[in-house]
Amino acid sequence: MILLPRYLCVLLSVFVSSGVQQSAAQSRPHIILIVADDLGWDDVSFHGSDQIPTPNIDDLAYNGVILHNYYVQPICTPTRAALMTGRHPIHLGLQHDVIMGAMPSGLPLNETIFPQYFKKLGYSTHMVGKWHLGFFAWQYTPTFRGFDSFFGYYNGKEDYYDHMTLENEYMGYDLRDNVSVRHSLDGQYTTELFTTKVEDIIKQNNNQQPLFLYLAHLAVHSANPSQPLEAPDKYVKRFPHIQDKNRKMFAAMASALDDSIGNITKTLKDTGLYNNSIIVFTTDNGGPAAGFDRNYASNWPLRGIKATLWEGGVRGTGLIHSPLLEKSGIIQEGMVHVCDWLPTLYHAAGGNVSELPQNLDGVNLWDTLSMGTASPRNEILHNIDPITQTAALRVGKYKVIIGDVYKGKWDGWFKPEQVTDGIRPDHSSQDMRAAIIECGHKPSNASTNCKPTKSPCLYNIKNDPCEYNNIANMYPDILKELLSRLDEYNATAVLPWFPPDDPRADPKLHGGVWSPWVNLTTL
Template identity: 55%
Template sequence: MTLVVISVLILVLTIVLVTSSNPPPNIVFILADDLGWNDVGFHGSAQIPTPNLDALAYSGIILNRYYVTPICTPSRAALMTGRYPIHTGMQHAVLYGMEPRGLPLEEKLLPEYLRELGYKNHIAGKWHLGHYTRRYTPLERGFDSHVGFWTGHHHMFDHSAVETETWGLDMRRGYDVAYDLHGKYTTHVIRDEAVARIGNHSVGDPLFLYVAHAAVHSANPYDFLPAPDVTVAGLEHVEPYPRRKFAAMLSELDESVGVIVEALKVKGMLDNTIIVFSSDNGGPAEGFNSNAASNWPLRGVKNTLWEGGVRAAGFIWSPLIAESRRVSQQMIHISDWLPTLLDAAGYNVETLPKTLDGINVWKSLLNGNSTERREILHNIDDIWGSAALTVNNWKVLKGTNYK
């Protein structure tokens, strides 16, 4: 009997030691901007080729009931804090360039948690969570480097951000304007920065790489949908012309994903990496920031609380997930990524603040079981008087003027 007990103890200790010796996974979070539900191949669209996204989605887990918020800044706030925007004061609209506010400094962000585990944190691309003082910018919020832009959108060649009453260059390396990148297509800037961070990374440390694309957000009034001419020319089958320009922007994003995955493979990091892909909101097929996106067959567009505004294209891919190659019908919200990725990284999630709205779904993603989430508060905008809540298969909306 004693020998049996000892054998069991040895087996348990061996399992614990093997588990604890596994290095924390690298995490690559790729966020598209204003992508529509019907703009990607893995949702059945055959119009715009997205082979790299499709390859990851089909060999990973397609998140069929994945929800974000209806607009840019609130979604990014939810991702970084694990909280609904109504709980951080970021629920209304987007941050504009001259606004004297940002994501509250008392909020602890995802990279700050990951830093406690030894992660090296880098952001390539869009921030849009405040910059009116340096304390609100990425290098003060847990990131070790940033090449990209602080505002909500800019022109993807000249990097100028044009808003109602302001104009200025917004392509940065850390705190400084990166004048040397003028004329380089933003998607290529983001791609090359991500690849450089992977190439220069010490494989002894875990990596968190936040790839926040400008695409496929519309740009400035003088050139609404900028894309390389050669890419546009290769998509002559896409009509009308604005949709073709949009398709070229998306094709460049898709190509960048393939390059980043290849860089991880060459570095020997891919087998211990989690890749998450998400849009920040639904596509603006019309109205605010219109970019010729398609949310079919979902009702609504960006900046609305209908499904077309808040149900996003998303997936997770990783060799660490045995139960892959499937479509998940689990209800997941963008705020869930903070506790979920922290659990995957080895953080003691039991110590996370009880004020989080995000739910840890890592175990359910691993084994295919359903999550504990049964409801999602899509948003409460106390200024516009709009709100929406989903409970199981029922949804209630208040105060929307969109059909």
């Protein structure tokens, strides 16, 4: 028997251990997390839209898992906060409105977020696109919060070509590569610019390290008020059948988004990463329809729009696609919430979910999504906003809604422009695999039988997904149970962090660029 010197034994042990860790990291799946901005329920053809074909997104959906009861928050910042942390916005102080450019607010620094968790699993972490989680101090920006690289913008929107952002009274440039401003990219269409960057990141990955890639598209959010809808002519020309100029331009923007998804998927396949990748595609909220926020998305036939608590504001377009799924080509009817992605994908990446913080609101749904088992989730809190005095909660098939942000103005059912009756003008091109919502008969009092500012309304979402029939008076005991559950949630909420604009944020004071303006180290 040959005895090795002790120092050689130690070195051998370290070498073997590091080799095992490296091998484990290399076997972890690549995670591609894609967020579309303001994409409505009816803006993808896998939901039955025959106005705007989305063949690349459809391909992921039909050969993956379509999420039919998938919920997001009603607006941008809260959804992104829930996505990054696995926690509900009521527990983050981000349940009211969005973070504006000059607002000294952000996703709290005591929260661990997606890339930080995944770096512990050996991932390289990259972000492209919209941040919208605060930037008043550098510590709140992506590369200070776990991302190895960032290419994108800090605010909630920007011009698609010149990358300028108007936030209330302040205008400034907003495009960065890590922390450096990138003026040289003026004139390049943002959707294509972000796609190229993502393709470059994928190509540069040598498959020696698992990739966590977060793409938060600008599309199809409106830009600045002077030119809210923008797309290259090559996309506009795809829609001669849409005469309404606003819906036509929106369709062009959505088509560019769809091409982006197709190009990214192709790059994954060309580089050999696809077979070990998990792709998630989600919107951040319901679509801004009928000119809301100068945009022309569609949530038809759902009720309401972005920023409301009706299904059109919170029922999101979502899917998961991967060769690693045990079952694919299915429509998952179980409930899924945007905060579930963190524990779900952490588990899929080989992480131990029990090691995640116990205060997460998200649920590990990997078995549900991969194998088609029943979802363990039975309820979803849509929101509680103490400032607007609004709230909504779904438990099982029932949903309660209280208050109204816009006092009834956006409570209706908004058909996409040029659809003039209650059904689509042409079903001939509709894919039989499409996940379509059927509303049933619309009663004459659908618009008047619920006055949520006066009393809570109750709906059976399973039987009445379009929220036609307020059944609060028919089922007072069920209403009482849901209101009690809302009270329980409210008892755990923190106050909204929604300070007024700080004039020190004015880009004029920072070379015309949106930049952090508070030095936390001197406070």
